[in-house]
Amino acid sequence: MESASDLVRVKLELFEGPxxxxxxxxxxxxxxxxxxxxAHITQQYLDTIRLMKELDLDIxxxxxxxxxxxxxxxxxxxxxxxxxxxxxxxxxSMKEExxxxxxxxxxxxxxxxxxxxxxSDHSRFYPRPVGMTEEETHTQWVIDASLGDLLAALxxxxxxxxxxxxxxxxxxxxxxxVRMAAIMxxxxxxxxxxxxxxxxxxxxxxxxIGTFLALLELIRLHQVTARQRTAFGDIRIxxxxxxxxxx
Amino acid sequence: xxxxxxxPICEALLFASPEPLSADVIGExxxxxxxxxxxxxxxxxxxxxxxxxxxxxxxxxxRVAGGWQLVTRPEAADAVTRLKTHRQNTRxxxxxxxxxxxxxYRQPITTPEIEAIRGVDSAGxxxxxxxxxxxxxxxxxxxxxxxxxxxxxxxxxxxxxxxxLDALPDLTEFTALFPPGMMQSELPFGKQTEYPAGxxxxxxxxxxxxxxxxx
Numbered sequence: 001m002e003s004a005s006d007l008v009r010v011k012l013e014l015f016e017g018p019x020x021x022x023x024x025x026x027x028x029x030x031x032x033x034x035x036x037x038x039a040h041i042t043q044q045y046l047d048t049i050r051l052m053k054e055l056d057l058d059i060x061x062x063x064x065x066x067x068x069x070x071x072x073x074x075x076x077x078x079x080x081x082x083x084x085x086x087x088x089x090x091x092x093s094m095k096e097e098x099x100x101x102x103x104x105x106x107x108x109x110x111x112x113x114x115x116x117x118x119x120s121d122h123s124r125f126y127p128r129p130v131g132m133t134e135e136e137t138h139t140q141w142v143i144d145a146s147l148g149d150l151l152a153a154l155x156x157x158x159x160x161x162x163x164x165x166x167x168x169x170x171x172x173x174x175x176x177x178v179r180m181a182a183i184m185x186x187x188x189x190x191x192x193x194x195x196x197x198x199x200x201x202x203x204x205x206x207x208x209i210g211t212f213l214a215l216l217e218l219i220r221l222h223q224v225t226a227r228q229r230t231a232f233g234d235i236r237i238x239x240x241x242x243x244x245x246x247x
Numbered sequence: 248x249x250x251x252x253x254x255p256i257c258e259a260l261l262f263a264s265p266e267p268l269s270a271d272v273i274g275e276x277x278x279x280x281x282x283x284x285x286x287x288x289x290x291x292x293x294x295x296x297x298x299x300x301x302x303x304x305x306x307x308x309x310r311v312a313g314g315w316q317l318v319t320r321p322e323a324a325d326a327v328t329r330l331k332t333h334r335q336n337t338r339x340x341x342x343x344x345x346x347x348x349x350x351x352y353r354q355p356i357t358t359p360e361i362e363a364i365r366g367v368d369s370a371g372x373x374x375x376x377x378x379x380x381x382x383x384x385x386x387x388x389x390x391x392x393x394x395x396x397x398x399x400x401x402x403x404x405x406x407x408x409x410x411x412l413d414a415l416p417d418l419t420e421f422t423a424l425f426p427p428g429m430m431q432s433e434l435p436f437g438k439q440t441e442y443p444a445g446x447x448x449x450x451x452x453x454x455x456x457x458x459x460x461x462x
Binding site: 016017018019020060062066101104105106107108109110111112113114115116118119121122123124125126127128129231 | 262316320327348402407408415416
């Protein structure tokens with residue numbers, strides 16, 4: 001059996017934030033959002049926060065900001081109306097703003113539920129899985145690889161090349177321009193190549209870095225693009241067709 | 248009079264393509280095959296879709312992410328699932344679904360704007376959605392600090408079975424669930440929002456199917 005405090009813990013962890021918690025409290029009261037009894041809800045909200053503290057749950061700062069806002073509205077409501085300086089600071093407009101936020105959040109929460117249903121419905125349609133060989137399907141490498149993907153792939157290469165000497169007595173200069181030309185030469189004849197092929201003839205870490213910089217430069221100049229078939233998939237370098245190319 | 252080769256060729260094209268095919272691509276191939284088409288290829292494709300979907304086979308044609316795709320019928324989904332050795336896990340957390348919904352409807356949108364709606368830090372969720380390639384960067388907002396702008400991807404459309412963003416229901420349909428003056432207790436979903444602990448734990452995959460959950 002689970003203990004009662006575990007049960008409460010489970011429930012509290014389910015809130016997505018202060019707005020979610022407030023919506024829950026309002027629903028428990030079976031009251032209209034527009035008619036929130038601020039004093040009452042504030043008390044319940046603070047009780048919940050206190051409970052979370054007792055349970056040693058991490059309370060995100062956002063929960064405390066909301067607590068402060070609720071207390072502010074509540075205290076302003078106690079003041080005589082004339083003492084409030086301008087319209088925006090009146091408890092009514094603060095409450096209106098809170099209701100607006102609650103309603104807006106509620107809408108997107110429901111939209112999120114709807115998306116979940118869409119995904120679950122759509123997951124019942126199975127398309128034919130990709131079964132062609134890599135060579136046949138290079139046109140299907142449709143996802144643009146981000147800089148993050150490229151860097152992750154570079155780390156892989158560096159790990160594999162970790163046995164290469166990192167310091168040469170007489171370092172030979174690595175020309176990025178030469179590297180760029182070398183990559184383009186391969187791509188002119190083959191149109192596409194796998195990312196790690198770029199580094200097969202690299203004899204030092206400096207070579208690897210130089211080649212990678214050459215690749216970034218070519219991407220910047222729109223000479224090549226880096227593509228993936230699926231997220232986290234292999235990266236393939238594809239030459240961008242130029243105006244003068246034969247069709 | 249529709250060429251009797253038209254539908255079989257459409258079927259073959261969709262079968263051979265692992266990705267949804269756009270009407271433009273299908274139209275171009277069909278014309279190269281010398282087939283006479285409607286001025287709007289989509290009309291021919293709609294007829295083709297009825298042809299496939301009405302014959303009660305195991306496959307059907309759907310429109311998704313701006314293209315046409317041949318898929319197994321949902322009635323056969325359980326059987327096909329048995330065939331799969333590992334079930335692909337594309338489940339999204341509640342936080343991820345909220346953020347995706349906000350981006351889908353409000354894109355291009357910045358992190359602070361998303362966080363203003365949710366009232367909670369969303370950086371981690373955004374990073375995760377970026378890694379899953381559900382969202383992408385659309386540039387920077389011309390605003391002090393030049394915050395990054397996010398939008399949904401084509402993979403998002405494919406994952407949620409949407410032909411385009413226009414296929415999402417209007418936001419007012421969700422607003423209608425909360426008409427002013429209506430008591431919460433009268434809402435149809437009032438009961439479900441009690442968050443049954445077991446149900447949500449399952450959703451987070453913290454328990455196996457056999458797990459008893461917390462009652």
